[in-house]
Structures are given as structure tokens and as C-alpha cells.
Amino acid sequence: MVHARSDVVSTALRVLDAHGLADLTMRRLAAELDVRPSALYHHVADKQTLLAAVADELLARGRRPATAHAWPDRVREVAVGLRDALLAWTDGAELVGTVVGFGLGGTAPLRDLEEALAGSGLPDDLVPVAARTVWHFTLGHTWEEQTHLQAGAAGAIPDEPLGTRDPGAAFTAGLELVLDGLRARADRSTDRSLTAG
Template sequence: MRHHRSDVVEHAIAVLDAYGLADLTMRRLASELDVRPSALYHHFANKQTLLAAVADELLARGLRPVDEGEWDVRLTQAASQVRDALLAWRDGAELVATVHAFGLGGRAAYDHVAEALEGCGLDEQWRATAARTVLHLVFGHATAEQTHVQASSAGAIDGEVAAVDDFSDGLSLVVAGIRAEVDSRRAS
């Protein structure tokens, strides 16, 4: 049976969600698709390009246009959407953060956050720095959340997921810092 690129990505997402990133191998994916591993290379040059396509698809499924409004409201909504998209899938945060760091994919996460900063009063360089800072908060927080859940469910650590979710508070602190920079530039 011949599979299309989209079939391979869809099955890779299912393997990711069922087994985790460490077990998303070309061999396992080929087995799920009932093909030889070499057949996957017709669609993807290597595992890294497959992972980038999976990351891009996870983001495409989770990101929606942000509401109209002030830049800080848009930024908060955009960052929250990226976080939700990452947390929707097992190891989604690690996958997207990794391919983004390698420059292979996951660009939609950055673009989503950066777009929310349009019109905030910062020049392009400062907007890019602000977007990367927010994105690093999102990646780090979501990865920590997923790691804690997995370690707890595997019995590696005692306890449930932390009752305090401080993502919103941390994001508010970062947005306040960006707002302070915007205000200082307007004053000068």
C-alpha cells in the first residue's frame, strides 16, 4: 500500500502520542504503516525532517488567529495558544522546542508570537528579542509540565502534577517587562 506524506505525518503523530518522542523511530513508524523503513525516505530525507513536519502539523492544528485588541492582550493569547498546542500531544513541547532550536521547523510558534507584537512600539530587533523571550518561557514551561506528568505517571517521582500553575503569572511578568520597555521608548 502506498502512503502519502500526510499519511506518514498522521501516523507519526499517533506514534508520538502513544509512545513518546523517544520511541518515534523510523522503524516503529514503518511497522505502524506496514512498510519497510526505507519507504519512509521517499517522503522524508531523514528522521529530523520527519520530526519537523510533525512539529509543524501539531502547531497548525493548535494555533488560531488571535483576537483583535492591544498588543499585550494579543501576545498573552498567542503565547497561551502555543502552550496549549504543545501540551495537547505527548512530548509536544520537547518536539517543537527541539526542531525549532535546530532551525528545522516549528517556525509557526515564533511567527505566532511575533505577529502579536506588531504595533507595540518596539523596533524590529526588540520585537524579535521579545518574541524569542516569550517563546522560551512557553517552551520551558510546557516541557517542565510534560516532564513532570510523565515522571509521575511512570512512578519515577512521587506526587501529582503541581497544583499551582504559574504559567499565566510568569507570562504576565514577561509581558510587563516588555510593556516597561515600550513605555520607556515612548517617553524618550
């Protein structure tokens, strides 16, 4: 059977969701596609390239159209959408964090955050730093939440979210703290430019 690259990536995403990142192997993926493992290398150079493509697909499927206008609302919209996309798939946060850490992909949310922060009043050199701060908070919170939920579902730990009964509310509160800090820094930068002018 002949498969397109999109078939390989979609099947890998299903394997990830069913078995987790540790069990997303080239051998298992080949078995799911009913091909020899060597056939996969016609579509991806190696497992890292496959993981990057799977992460990008996961994020693309979870991407929502931008509707907010004010920069804090746009940042909030991207962060919430990222969290939802990561939670929708087994080990989604671990996969995307790994791929971004290796510099292989998964950067669409970072670009979206930079675009959202462009009109914030932050100095241009701080916009990428601010975007990465929101990214790290979102990824870290979601990874912890997802790991705890999956361990609870497997019976390895009590099935109660870590540190709170409502991880969504905890995420929202933490994100608001980050946004408060970004607003304060943006306001200070704006005040300095007005004073200098």
C-alpha cells in the same frame, strides 16, 4: 499500500503521542504503516525532516484564530495557544524545542509572536528578541510541566505538579511578569521618541 506524506506525518504524530519522542523511530513508524522503513524516505529525507514535519503538524493542529486586538492580549493568546498545543501531545514541548533548536521548523508561533508585538511600541530590533523571550518562557515552562506530568503518570515521581498545585496559574503569572517587562520597555521607548520629537 501506498501512503501520502500526510499519512506518514499523521501516523508519526500518533506514534509520538502513544510512545513518546524517544520511541518515534523510522522502524516503528514503518511498522505502523505496514511498509519497509526504506519506503518512508520517499516522503521525508531523514528522521530530522520527519520530526520537523511532525512538529509543524502538531502546531498547526493546535493553532487558534487570532481574536485579541491589543498587543499584550495578542501575545497572551499566542503563548497560551502554544502551551495548550504542546501539552496536547506526549513530548510535544521537547519535540518542538528540538526542531526549533536545530533550525528545521516549528517557527509559526515565533512569527505569530513577532506579528503580535509589531504594534507594541518596542523598537523594531527588539521585536524578534521579545518574541523569542515569550517563546522561551512558554516552551521552558511547558517542557518542565509536561515532563513532570508524564513522570508522575508513569509512577516515577509523586504525581503533583512541580512547585505549584496549579501549573496553569503559574504559567499565567510568569507570562504576566514577562508582559509587564515588555510593556515597561515599550513605554520607555515611546517616552524617548516623544522627548526626542
